[in-house]
Amino acid sequence: MFFGAALIFVVVLALGALAMLRPRAIASLGPKRTILWGGLIVPSLILTMLVIAAFALGERLLAAPRPDMPLRIEVTARQWVWDFRYPDGSVTSGHVRMPAGEDVDFVLESADVIHGFWIPRLGGKLDAIPGHRNVIRLRADRPGTYGGVCAEYCGSGHAVMPFTVEALPRAEFDALSSGLAEARR
Amino acid sequence: MKARQKPEPIRLHKELSAIWETPPGIAQLSAVNHTIVGKRFILTAFVFFAIGGLLAMLIRVQLATSSTAFVGPERYSQFFTMHGTVMMFLFAIPLFEGFAMYLLPKILGARDLAFPRLSAYGFWCYLFGGSILIVALLLGVAPESGWFMYTPLSSSVYSPGINNDIWLLGITFVEISAVSAAIEIIVTILRLRAPGMSLERMPIMAWYLLITALMMLFGFPPLILGSILLELERAFGLPFFDPVRGGDSLLWQHLFWLFGHPEVYIIFLPAAGAISMMIPTFARHELVGYTAVVVAVVAVAFLSFGLWVHHMFTVGIPHLALAFFSAASGLVAIPTGVQIFAWIATLAEGRRPRWDVPMLYLGGFLFIFVLGGLTGVMLAMVPFNWQAHDTHFVVAHLHYVLVGGFVFPMMAATYYWLPHFTGRVSDHKLSVPAFWLIFGGFNLTFFLMHLTGLRGMPRRVDVYPAEAGWDWLNLLSSVGGFVMAAGFALFVVDLVLQVRFGTAAPRNPWGARTLEWAMPTPPPAYAFASLPHIDDRADRLDPDTLGAELSSGDGYLGHARNGWMETLGVDMATGAPSEIVILPNRTFKPLISGVLTLFFVLCLLFKFYWLSLVVLALVFASLLAWSHGMGARRDCEELAAGNGLVLPLHWQAERPPSWWAMVLACAADATMFASLLFGGLFLWLVAPQWPPALVARPSVVLALFAALMIGAAAVSGRLAVRALQERGPVPLWLGLVGATQLAAAFLFLLMAAQIPAPTSHAHQATSLAILVYAAIHAGIGAIFAMHGFWRWHGGYLSALRSLDLRIARIWHDYAAVTGLVSLAATFLLAFLASAPAEGARP
Known part of the structure; x- marks a missing residue:
């Protein structure tokens, strides 16, 4: 997309400059043909390809139901902290653990205003909207620690609402979870 | 040849001036003339632009590095909310309204707009509504929930102060003025043209403004409604957006963006109209693909109402619906491309385009706007949007589109029409360095913001951690911002110098071929001493000979009669003259109604609801009083309109x-x-x-x-x-x-x-x-x-x-x-x- 855009940009500006400096070069194409090709045909082709590609990619990123539903982590956003609830009922604040190398569904809810759930390194963002439940499917390919932020302006604490994501190998994640469950019992 | 007494040009000028001119002093407050009101809109809009720019500087200081924050988050949220609000509602829309009011009658061959007092009232509403917001800013109680005021953050639960009431009431005040301006523009274009100017002969700018005004007519009401409902929720507890009581914040988002996206094109299209007027003049060739451009503009208007959801790709709407809006958003690139290539083809057809200051600014427009359009297509793609939404990438994109698509063309337009405003030619001295400072500063500021955004910096944060690694990008952006500000300062100095000390210009200094140049500059209050007959497309005229003919009274209505302010009404499609329209003369009534409306808004703001009903009744009474003395107490036979034409007066016409x-x-x-x-x-x-x-x-x-x-x-x-x-x-x-x-x-x-x-x-x-x-x-x-x-x-x-x-x-x-x-x-x-x-x- 970047290189395509850069190419279109250079071509359009070059045509603009050419029209100023060497008008004959463009005039020889004929005005109708210039408008038809430049304004209609070429962009239509590019846009059609882009929209189809984007739709296909979007379908893949979507949290569609499937037989082996991934791990679900319930996220509740409030001014100005993120709470994470795991299937076993344990809760963490401002910090979330997830298994690496597999999809994880984050179920987003808000206790007050709209917040935006975003872990830039892992992919797209989705809003946590009061009264609604949104699901975003993310995957950390490699274990590691990633930063997450609030992307939707949510009041004076908006800038200081970060959270950390700890992606662990599945075994470690399971061990930690059961360990916590053990400890609670 | 018919024997006809030919008035002398000088005598005609004196007689018409006596009727149309607004005397100096206190009477200036009663002005309703489109030239005066248009200039007031333009000047006021530039003042608000300076205020908005100042806020932008404060934002750039705050963000320059991770340790330069100088205000807390509360103040900072007022800065960015007001920056967006001022630029959108108090600068862009009114600036184009001002240009439209000033130019429309002149390019259509009419003497004034259809409802001169309504434009004056609109100006007062705009000035008062805008002033409420600025006063609030100075008092530290400015709106603070972002320019799109998402609920529930903007509700009284999470923003209890008066701040957001000021936004809702002040902006609604300004919006009502914008809707009335839209009605005025549509009716003027459809009904007050020179005889013979059929729709397909209109200058291209008239098409752009007609379609823009129609978009305003249907685009602004959803936001006006949304604002009223939110204010009802805040003031009286009626839930519309409160999720706890069956409301939904998504309703606000739909209403807001149903307005908000057309708004972007409402801002861009008039600027594109100005470009379509300037390019043919400098190309010395009429616009190529006139019909294609008109179709493209209509297509933009329709599409723009079908893609508001692309501001809401991250709220959890089903993917297939997103794909629809994504395709529609990408589709807008096509009619926009048609316009750009029509301009390029026009330049090329001219064979020897002329280079001057407005063209330099148009070059800046092409560079910046094309980049903004390309990032727009990127953002229209849903997966990319999920990543870039609400980051500084979007901030960069929207500034490329709005500054490229509006500010640069409007600066070009300012230099292009300045000789018309002042009767003085512009010269190059400061305008060229000003351009390079603005252009360079702009790209330094906003090009880097794409990267800042891609590196994960969200919008509207007042501080960011040093370890995020955004420091150097932000610092360079801030430096660019100040370079740009210096450029704008130079631009203002240049304008002041040219207005005060420019050399006197001949009529029509650019060799343009549209009607607004067929009059002396600066223009007389009555615009045309007599009205032309148009029998060709109105961008192929010869203003120099036409101007002389019209000022000697050779056209229609080349007389002063009964102290009336006369202009012609024509058939919408064909341009056949149908009635003589008598326009209302200068009066203080619009000011009085404006002040009363201000009191009404203040009553609501300070919650004097019972008093507000009384004031509202006064507002209505004052508006109805406008019709006092209008019309006639006896039937009038049809009257001579010049050149053998005999027409009824408008209040005896079928559909005036x-x-x-x-x-x-x-x-x-x-x-x-x-x-x-x-x-x-x-x-x-x-x-x-x-x-x-x-x-x-x-x-x-x-x-x-x-x-x-x-x-x-x-x-x-x-x-x-x-x-x-x-x-x-x-x-x-x-x-x-x-x-x-x-x-x-x-x-x-x-x-x-x-x-x-x-x-x-x-x-x-x-x-x-x-x-x-x-x-x-x-x-x-x-x-x-x-x-x-x-x-x-x-x-x-x-x-x-x-x-x-x-x-x-x-x-x-x-x-x-x-x-x-x-x-x-x-x-x-x-x-x-x-x-x-x-x-x-x-």
């Missing part, structure tokens, strides 16, 4: 401008009403906390009576017109209209009062809003009836002079239809609320 204004006002109002009904259905379908515990079941008996009354009012309104034409009992029918409208208003209010616990749930609140809406419309119908009686009593009405009653008839019909729909809607909502759509709920 004011008739169309009422039709358009009803169209805008209907859009608002439709948005309200949409809101009611949307909440039932999507919002949490449904069904409600209590259902607002309206009384069938009351509803039947209300329907009867509102229908009877419409029928009596029609009979009143017939009585006037057939010398029947006019006062009887008018009295009946008034009585039935009052009864209908009362019944609607009674039904509204019977709604149980309206603050408990959105269902009740929506039903209440719909009924009160119907009551207000019936009440206004009663006022129209009284006004009709007053006009009849004053002797202004006759079989030939039935305009006032025919305008009122439109309203009575409209009120009847919406009243019946309101009743049906309350029953439907009650039915739906008691039988919820189980399957539709997640």
Whole structure:
């Protein structure tokens, strides 16, 4: 997309400059043909390809139901902290653990205003909207620690609402979870 | 040759000036002339631009590095909220309105706009509404929830102060002025053109402005409605957006972006219109692909209403719907591309384009706008949007589009039309370095912001951690911002120097071929001493010979008669002259109405609700008083309009401008009403906390009576017109209209009062809003009836002079239809609320 855009940009500006400096070069194409090709045909082709590609990619990123539903982590956003609830009922604040190398569904809810759930390194963002439940499917390919932020302006604490994501190998994640469950019992 | 006494140009000029000119001193406050009001809009808009720019500087200081924050988050949120609000509502829209008001009559060959007092009133509303916001900023109580005011953050629970009330009321005040400007622009373009100027002969700018104004007419009402509903929620606790009580913040987002996206094109299209006027002049060739450009602009207008959801890709809407809006968003690139290539082809066809300051700024436009368009296509792609949404990438994109697509073309337009404003030529000295400072500074600031955004920096943060690694990008952006500010300062200095010390220009210094140059510069108050006949496309004229002919009175209406301000009304499509329009002269009435409207807004702001009703009545009275002295007390035969043409006066014509204004006002109002009904259905379908515990079941008996009354009012309104034409009992029918409208208003209010616990749930609140809406419309119908009686009593009405009653008839019909729909809607909502759509709920 970047290189395509850069190419279109250079071509359009070059045509603009050419029209100023060497008008004959463009005039020889004929005005109708210039408008038809430049304004209609070429962009239509590019846009059609882009929209189809984007739709296909979007379908893949979507949290569609499937037989082996991934791990679900319930996220509740409030001014100005993120709470994470795991299937076993344990809760963490401002910090979330997830298994690496597999999809994880984050179920987003808000206790007050709209917040935006975003872990830039892992992919797209989705809003946590009061009264609604949104699901975003993310995957950390490699274990590691990633930063997450609030992307939707949510009041004076908006800038200081970060959270950390700890992606662990599945075994470690399971061990930690059961360990916590053990400890609670 | 017909023997005809030819007036001398000088005498004609003196006679017309005596009628049209606004004397200096206090009388300037009574000015309604389009040249004066247009210039006021432009100057005021530039002042607000400076204020918005200053706020931008403060934002860049705050963000320069991770440790330069100098204000807390509360103050900072006011800065960015006000920066967006000022630039969108108080700079961009009014600036284009000012240009449109100044130029439209001159490029169409008319002497003034259709409703000069309405433009003056619009200016006062704009100035007062904007001032409320600036005063709030200085007092530290400016709006603080971002320029798109997302609920529930902007609700009274999370933003209890007066801050957001100021936004909702102040901006609605300005928006109403914008809708009235839209009506004025549409009617002027459709009805007040030079004879012979059919639609397909209009200068291209007129097409752009016509379509833009139509977009405003349908784009602004959803936001006006949204603002009113949010203010009702904040002030009276009626829930529309509160998710705890059956409201939904998504409703606000839909209403806001239903306005907000067309808004972007409402800003861009007039600038593109200006480009389409300038390019042919500098190419020395008429615009290539005139028809293609008109079709492209219409296509942009339609598409722009179908892609608001691309601002909401991250709220959890089904993917297939997103794909639809994504495709529509990408599609906008096509008509935009058609325009860009039409401009390029025009330059090329001219074979020897001329290079001058406006062209330099247009070069800047092409560079920046094309980049902004390309990032726009990127953002239209859903997966990329999920990543870039609400980051500085979007900030970069929107500035590329708006500064590239609006500010640069408008600066080009300023240099292009400055000789017209001042009668002085522009020279290059400071305008070129100013351009390079602005252009370089802009790209330094905003190109880097793409990267900052891709590296994960969200919008609207007041601080960021040093370890994020955004410091150097932000610092360079801030440096660029200050370079750009220096460029704008130089631009202002240059303008002041040119206005004060520029060398006197000959007429038409650029060799343009459109009508606005067929007059002396600076233009006389009456614009044209006589009106031209157009028999070719109006961008192929020869202003130099035409100007001389017109000022010697050779065209139509080349006379001064009865102290009247005359211009011609034409058939919408063909441009055949149909009536002589008598325009109202300068008056303080718009100022008085503006001040009263300001008091009304202040009453609401400080919660003096009972007092506000009194002030509102005064506002209505002052507006109705505008018609005092308009029209005539006796029938008038058709009058000579010059060159052998004989025409009726507009108040004896079938469908004069004011008739169309009422039709358009009803169209805008209907859009608002439709948005309200949409809101009611949307909440039932999507919002949490449904069904409600209590259902607002309206009384069938009351509803039947209300329907009867509102229908009877419409029928009596029609009979009143017939009585006037057939010398029947006019006062009887008018009295009946008034009585039935009052009864209908009362019944609607009674039904509204019977709604149980309206603050408990959105269902009740929506039903209440719909009924009160119907009551207000019936009440206004009663006022129209009284006004009709007053006009009849004053002797202004006759079989030939039935305009006032025919305008009122439109309203009575409209009120009847919406009243019946309101009743049906309350029953439907009650039915739906008691039988919820189980399957539709997640």
